[in-house]
Amino acid sequence: MVKPLFKAMQVLRIVCESSQALTLKDITELSEIPKSTVYRYLYTLIAMDMIDYNSNNETFSPGLGLWWLMQSADPFSKLRQVSSKERRSLMRKFNETVNLGVLTGSEVLYLEIVESARSLRMQAQPGARDDIHSTALGKVLLAFRPRSQWEALIPEKLVRHTDKTLVQRNEVLANLEEIRRTGFAIEYGENEDGATCIAAPILDSNGVSLAAVSVSAPSSRITDALKKEIIVELSKCCAIIENKFIRDIPNSAGR
Amino acid sequence: MVKPLFKAMQVLRIVCESSQALTLKDITELSEIPKSTVYRYLYTLIAMDMIDYNSNNETFSPGLGLWWLMQSADPFSKLRQVSSKERRSLMRKFNETVNLGVLTGSEVLYLEIVESARSLRMQAQPGARDDIHSTALGKVLLAFRPRSQWEALIPEKLVRHTDKTLVQRNEVLANLEEIRRTGFAIEYGENEDGATCIAAPILDSNGVSLAAVSVSAPSSRITDALKKEIIVELSKCCAIIENKFIRDIPNSAGR
DNA sequence: GCTTGCAATTTCATGTCATGAAACCATATG
DNA sequence: CATATGGTTTCATGACATGAAATTGCAAGC
Numbered sequence A, B: 001m002v003k004p005l006f007k008a009m010q011v012l013r014i015v016c017e018s019s020q021a022l023t024l025k026d027i028t029e030l031s032e033i034p035k036s037t038v039y040r041y042l043y044t045l046i047a048m049d050m051i052d053y054n055s056n057n058e059t060f061s062p063g064l065g066l067w068w069l070m071q072s073a074d075p076f077s078k079l080r081q082v083s084s085k086e087r088r089s090l091m092r093k094f095n096e097t098v099n100l101g102v103l104t105g106s107e108v109l110y111l112e113i114v115e116s117a118r119s120l121r122m123q124a125q126p127g128a129r130d131d132i133h134s135t136a137l138g139k140v141l142l143a144f145r146p147r148s149q150w151e152a153l154i155p156e157k158l159v160r161h162t163d164k165t166l167v168q169r170n171e172v173l174a175n176l177e178e179i180r181r182t183g184f185a186i187e188y189g190e191n192e193d194g195a196t197c198i199a200a201p202i203l204d205s206n207g208v209s210l211a212a213v214s215v216s217a218p219s220s221r222i223t224d225a226l227k228k229e230i231i232v233e234l235s236k237c238c239a240i241i242e243n244k245f246i247r248d249i250p251n252s253a254g255r
Numbered sequence C: 001g002c003t004t005g006c007a008a009t010t011t012c013a014t015g016t017c018a019t020g021a022a023a024c025c026a027t028a029t030g
Numbered sequence D: 001c002a003t004a005t006g007g008t009t010t011c012a013t014g015a016c017a018t019g020a021a022a023t024t025g026c027a028a029g030c
Helices: A001-015 A024-031 A035-047 A064-073 A078-094 A136-143 A147-153 A169-182 A226-250 B003-017 B024-031 B036-047 B064-073 B077-094 B136-143 B147-153 B170-184 B224-252
Strands: A049-054 A059-064 A097-104 A109-115 A130-131 A185-188 A194-201 A207-220 B052-054 B059-061 B097-104 B108-112 B129-131 B185-188 B196-201 B209-218
Touching: A001 A035, A001 A059, A001 B003, A001 B036, A001 B064, A024 A035, A035 B003, A049 A097, A049 B036, A049 B185, A064 A169, A064 B003, A064 B064, A078 A097, A078 A109, A078 A207, A078 A226, A097 A136, A109 A136, A130 A136, A136 A147, A136 A169, A136 A185, A136 A194, A136 A207, A194 A226, A194 B196, A207 A226, B003 B036, B003 B059, B024 B036, B036 B052, B077 B097, B077 B108, B077 B224, B097 B136, B136 B147, B136 B170, B136 B185, B136 B196, B136 B209, B170 B224, B196 B224, B209 B224
Parallel strands: none
Antiparallel strands: A049 A059, A097 A109, A097 A207, A109 A130, A185 A194, A194 A207, B052 B059, B097 B108, B097 B209, B108 B129, B185 B196, B196 B209
């Protein structure tokens, strides 16, 4: 474990996670690392373009270097690109918000959101996270993982978000079984009151979920007929993405 | 200048810029840093989630940590989000590819591209770069910068991309003046044969270009009438984005 | 204009710890 | 079985990261 590297990354993280540009003093305090040390880290990171220095107000902010790194490194960029058209057309079809998410750690991560044009619509920011057990996206992602992961990711004690949240581990596990059978997840206000969400998985060639797509809308708008239609279109959409993705993948099958 | 940090960043960069996952040996050779040192860097970076280790084939690839950093740090995320709907609707209006770009260093950087659905269409990848002097996007971005920057960014010797490329500095400077007067740039096959591109700037409150939007299409499809229409719609689009962006900005006016 | 305060730089003696050669280990290949 | 290849660990060495403290630079207050 290389200490200067470790500490410098903390500094970088602090700079990146702050919404405002920070001064040396700020960073020193937040990181609890001596001033002169932080100073040298910053200096080095600036030389590498990881951090920008604004000489007007003597503040530090995230630099373009990171962006360059991501440009080639973003593990989801293929997924996003490949799926972008399908998700957009799905959004237009029902005029409801369409989300793309993946499992990270024990949460769902929203990668990208195509918002509907309606004024009453579901809203979230890319990068936001939610619990697995209370979202259709989360449950469908987990359902299509090896069952050995289920127990690890669904703890005994589950956070209640609304009246309808499943807080019993057994309930959730049963739900996962059903999702795995039917191929999609549906959730009525378990995560947020009045919000319904329908999700389907994007699977790799082994049948393990890579990502999932969901349509989320105010419960009031989701009639039974519409629900059926959404499920059909959503499944179609995911199947197409799956296909595209698998055909596109050879370049990531290294050496 | 903190050496371990500096070298570790090189390693990180190598891992990120490679299209395949690399082995320790690969990285050692590419970075020309001793094996054991690279090993420790990698180990540390893995602990920080900046790099992923795949134990199956003993390879290293970019990790999620970077993605998290970018999530909050991406200097263009606001611009992208704020402009996304306008650019999409512009694409639909003419069914031609719409680009969003910024100036970095002495090149144009394509931030995001909304592709038209036509089979003959302009294509580029986000993160791609082009010369300033041969693209509408580049010229419009530079035209709306202080004139003092013009000379610095337009060298005496200009690279010729096609028959039509302006390779005389004076020609380009005159062109910039005109663009500044008219408010948009148009380019017929100066960068690529048969490709026409029309661009307009997104300006900050001082009239300096932050970014630019362009419509690019095969020259054969761009009639005079269509050209005029595109210019009108493109200008409208940019004006709307400008407005949204300026209204949204307060949170980035730090401390 | 002088002083005071605050934050950014720079200095420097100290000893930590990053370093890389070499040894070691695990696995594949002939 | 021998050999090679690449990953992992060890270890003595001294380079260099470190942080306290001094210095500079700037701005506000008196």
